[in-house]
Amino acid sequence: MRRQVSEQFAFWTCRRLFGPILPYDRCFGCGALHIPPSQGNPHNGRYDFAGEGVAVEVVSIVNSSALRNFSSWNKRHPRPIEGEPAEFGLALPWVISVPARTPTGQLDTVLEAVRFMERVGIRTNRTYGCGGRHCPAGSGGRICTFCQVARTVTFDAYVDDEGLLASRKGNVVVSVSESLTSRGLSDLVDAILGLLRPSTHGQRTDVLRKLDLAERQGKGRRAVCFVPDLYFALRLNLYPDTWKKLGTFPWDAIRPVTDVVVASPDFHRAVVFSDTAPTRQVSVRDAEKVPAQRTLGCHSRR
Numbered sequence: 001m002r003r004q005v006s007e008q009f010a011f012w013t014c015r016r017l018f019g020p021i022l023p024y025d026r027c028f029g030c031g032a033l034h035i036p037p038s039q040g041n042p043h044n045g046r047y048d049f050a051g052e053g054v055a056v057e058v059v060s061i062v063n064s065s066a067l068r069n070f071s072s073w074n075k076r077h078p079r080p081i082e083g084e085p086a087e088f089g090l091a092l093p094w095v096i097s098v099p100a101r102t103p104t105g106q107l108d109t110v111l112e113a114v115r116f117m118e119r120v121g122i123r124t125n126r127t128y129g130c131g132g133r134h135c136p137a138g139s140g141g142r143i144c145t146f147c148q149v150a151r152t153v154t155f156d157a158y159v160d161d162e163g164l165l166a167s168r169k170g171n172v173v174v175s176v177s178e179s180l181t182s183r184g185l186s187d188l189v190d191a192i193l194g195l196l197r198p199s200t201h202g203q204r205t206d207v208l209r210k211l212d213l214a215e216r217q218g219k220g221r222r223a224v225c226f227v228p229d230l231y232f233a234l235r236l237n238l239y240p241d242t243w244k245k246l247g248t249f250p251w252d253a254i255r256p257v258t259d260v261v262v263a264s265p266d267f268h269r270a271v272v273f274s275d276t277a278p279t280r281q282v283s284v285r286d287a288e289k290v291p292a293q294r295t296l297g298c299h300s301r302r
Contacts, residue, residue, distance in 0.1 A: 003060065004028050007048060009265040010058040010225040011296075012287040014049060017261065017272060018221060022297040024050035029291060030298040047210040054221040055214030057207055061191050063101070063231035072104050073176045081174035088172050089115055092123075095165050096174045097156040100231065107174070110155045117157065124158035188232050189247055192262075196224065196254040208254070215256040223259035233264035243271040244279050251275040 007028040015021055025046040026033055037043040049056040085091050088111055098110055117125065163169030195207050204212065211222040249260055263270035263284065271281045 006060040006227040007058050009287045013263045013270045013284050014056045018054040021049040021051035029296040055219040056223045057210050058225045061226050061228040069101050076104050082171050085172050092159045093170050094172045095160045098176050106153050109153045114157050211256045221258050222256050225261040230266045233266050
């Protein structure tokens with residue numbers, strides 16, 4: 001996710017939430033510093049947007065491992081992986097979904113696990129013998145067939161008898177996508193809190209230091225707008241209320257932050273947490289348009 005996309009969506013989102021704002025750090029529109037560096041306004045350490053009584057710092061949350069591995073998958077397999085079962089050492093028309101965070105080298109491990117499932121008569125790994133509790137490893141008890149498979153590598157697989165996903169009925173399809181059942185929500189919460197809370201040694205994070213400046217400047221509302229990439233946002237978009245389940249924030253521990261915004265450019269949605277108001281969810285439309293220079297307060301070029 002490019003910085004300009006992140007900051008532009010945050011700009012339109014926070015403009016709707018907090019009123020008119022202008023770039024206080026380097027402008028994502030023209031690339032200039034609208035307020036020249038000085039002792040009171042150094043080049044480094046500024047927050048991103050300022051308005052009357054409000055300061056906004058924008059933080060992109062990127063699942064770098066998923067992004068890196070997904071790029072590797074696209075380079076190695078630029079086209080959908082599909083073919084007759086025999087090409088994969090299988091007999092049935094399987095649909096296999098591999099999480100993007102899985103390294104490409106583990107495809108063979110996934111296929112071997114699916115072959116094992118087929119040999120023992122398992123047609124899906126969505127239901128299994130131990131009822132989801134998973135057999136305890138090392139306890140001396142008998143491990144069910146599914147758990148023998150499930151412990152190899154994360155994937156989702158089932159037999160597509162009707163041929164709904166394959167381009168030709170009877171083919172095997174391997175797709176690469178971010179897992180919707182992974183720890184996306186808790187991972188995102190951990191990432192956000194890690195950027196907001198001081199360390200165990202009391203050291204202020206970069207985000208907190210920037211909003212410390214906003215507090216000294218008398219900004220009554222000091223917001224952090226987190227913009228997650230698709231790999232985080234996709235799992236948050238399962239159900240309408242999932243965004244609100246990000247949790248409550250320990251406001252006393254993250255002062256001077258007064259508002260936390262989590263905004264998704266991919267789904268045109270934002271959820272707003274505040275220390276003084278109930279959590280609310282808003283729809284953000286027309287955020288792809290590039291703001292006019294006068295909207296950003298850009299200086300006219302001579």
